[in-house]
Amino acid sequence: MTALSRRVEAALTEILHDGATITATAVAQRSGISHATLYRHPEPIDVIRDHHARGVNAATLTELSTRVAQLHTIIEALAARVRQQEERLRQLEAPRRTATRA
Numbered sequence: 001m002t003a004l005s006r007r008v009e010a011a012l013t014e015i016l017h018d019g020a021t022i023t024a025t026a027v028a029q030r031s032g033i034s035h036a037t038l039y040r041h042p043e044p045i046d047v048i049r050d051h052h053a054r055g056v057n058a059a060t061l062t063e064l065s066t067r068v069a070q071l072h073t074i075i076e077a078l079a080a081r082v083r084q085q086e087e088r089l090r091q092l093e094a095p096r097r098t099a100t101r102a
Contacts, residue, residue, distance in 0.1 A: 002041075002043060004033065004037070004043070004044050005043050005044050005047055007031040007032070007033060008027055008031055008033070008038070008048060010031065011026075011027045011030035011031035012027060012047070012048065012051045014030050015027070015030060016051070022048065022051050022052040024038055024039075024045070024048055027044075027048055
């Protein structure tokens with residue numbers, strides 16, 4: 001790994017730690033490397049793209065995990081409500097069954 005790539009890696013680590021969006025501009029600012037220098041060397045750009053892709057996928061997985069947990073909670077609440085309504089129906093139908101048998 002070149003010195004340039006190490007600076008890019010350090011900048012990416014800071015960006016990820018801060019929860020900021022990974023962009024070439026952000027990396028250039030944090031690393032003190034100009035855009036032109038970044039784009040002249042393919043290795044740092046590849047490192048940025050790899051980190052960006054991992055960050056996007058991680059955010060997506062986190063969002064999906066959160067959404068699944070929310071949906072699970074909603075389903076549990078709906079199931080409880082259905083059970084309550086079923087019990088209420090049984091209570092309402094019980095007098096009618098007794099009356100028709102008599």
